[in-house]
Amino acid sequence: xxxxxxxxxxxxxxxxxxxxxxxxxxxxxxxxxxxxxxxxxxxxxxxxxxxxxxxxxxxxxxxxxxxxxxxxxxxxxxxxxxxxxxxxxxxxxxxxxxxxxxxxxxxxxxxxxxxxxxxxxxxxxxxxxxxxxxxxxxxxxxxxxxxxxxxxxxxxxxxxxxxxxxxxxxxxxxxxxxxxxxxxxxxxxxxxxxxxxxxxxxxxxxxxxxxxxxxxxxxxxxxxxxxxxxxxxxxxxxxxxxxx
Numbered sequence: 612x613x614x615x616x617x618x619x620x621x622x623x624x625x626x627x628x629x630x631x632x633x634x635x636x637x638x639x640x641x642x643x644x645x646x647x648x649x650x651x652x653x654x655x656x657x658x659x660x661x662x663x664x665x666x667x668x669x670x671x672x673x674x675x676x677x678x679x680x681x682x683x684x685x686x687x688x689x690x691x692x693x694x695x696x697x698x699x700x701x702x703x704x705x706x707x708x709x710x711x712x713x714x715x716x717x718x719x720x721x722x723x724x725x726x727x728x729x730x731x732x733x734x735x736x737x738x739x740x741x742x743x744x745x746x747x748x749x750x751x752x753x754x755x756x757x758x759x760x761x762x763x764x765x766x767x768x769x770x771x772x773x774x775x776x777x778x779x780x781x782x783x784x785x786x787x788x789x790x791x792x793x794x795x796x797x798x799x800x801x802x803x804x805x806x807x808x809x810x811x812x813x814x815x816x817x818x819x820x821x822x823x824x825x826x827x828x829x830x831x832x833x834x835x836x837x838x839x840x841x842x843x844x845x846x847x848x849x850x851x852x853x854x855x
Contacts (some may be wrong), residue, residue, distance in 0.1 A: 613640065613703075614646040614685045616660060621748045622733045626819050629748060633682040633804070635696040639703060641849035642803060642827040643710035652681065654756025666692040697723060700805045713805040721774050725798075726809040732782025734813060736775045739765040740827075744820045776827060780834070786810065796842060803846060815845045 615636055620627035628634070628649065640647045652660045658679040666685070667678035679734070683694040686706065693702045701719065704712045714722060742764040746754065767775065790798060797803045803811075814831065821828050832840035 612687060613645060615640065615647055615649050615661065615662075615682055616652050616657075616666075616683050616685075617649050618652065618654075618657075618681050619753070620749050620750070621753065623701070623748050626748065629745070629816065630681055631698055631812040631816045632680070634815065635808045636682040636684065636699050638803075638808040638812065638846055639696075639700050639713055642705060642713070642808075642846070643703060644849075645707055645710060646658075647684075649665060652849060653752050654760055655752070657681065661692075661694065664692045666694045669695045675762065696809075697726070703793065705849070711802060713803070713808070715804065718804070722804065722806040725806040729786065729810050729813070732785060733779045736778035736782065737813075737817070738775075739767045740772050740775050740779075741817065741820050743767075748820070780831075783831075783834065783839075787838065790838060791835070796838070796845060808846070811839075811842050811846050814839050815847070818843070 615633065617628050617633040617637075621629050628637070638647075653665045658677075660666075661679040661683055664683075664685045664781040666683035669680045670678040672678045680694070682696055682699060682717070683692060684699055684702075685692045686702075690708060691702070691706075693699045697714070697719070701714050703710070704714050743766070746764070749757070793800065797807045816829050817831060
């Protein structure tokens with residue numbers, strides 16, 4: 612069975628997992644109907660756990676030391692550990708070829724660029740809007756670790772919050788044009804690919820962190836003919852995992 616290492620658990624029993632990056636891999640595994648379980652790490656145990664199972668680092672810190680991030684997986688069927696959601700998706704496509712592919716041949720670079728575009732156009736503007744709301748979901752150890760890694764959450768004025776939210780909406784409008792080019796729900800038609808998961812995971816994050824009654828979420832779910840709300844609902848139909 613595959614073990615997926617996720618950041619958490621968060622303080623909410625209804626939402627113990629909130630990492631958007633790990634959610635990309637959760638959606639990939641759930642969509643493919645591949646049995647897996649979830650195991651928790653936090654900022655102070657992430658590196659130790661990754662090293663123990665042989666999961667490679669995903670980058671380099673400013674001081675030159677290796678940087679470890681979630682998600683990473685360990686597949687006890689093959690004895691392989693993989694880090695980073697796109698590489699995990701490629702591994703699962705190759706190792707479990709009888710499941711729907713999420714990184715079709717020749718699309719890896721394009722999907723990586725799409726993920727970077729989502730980050731630049733939506734997540735960067737919305738970061739300061741969303742992060743302060745995360746405090747009510749975090750445990751003390753997650754808060755302490757997050758501040759150590761990323762620093763204290765930004766404090767925006769009401770005007771800055773409004774401006775940042777509008778900037779993210781403008782970016783989403785640009786991305787929405789790519790989806791409007793065909794009649795399917797997802798980027799390439801009626802079936803999701805990895806790129807769709809990199810976008811829809813943020814809709815889930817916004818809905819949970821701001822709350823389903825928040826006026827900004829209500830605005831977001833109505834945009835583009837409720838496309839984003841429907842995408843999230845469709846992807847969440849796949850969800851199923853054992854948490855340990």
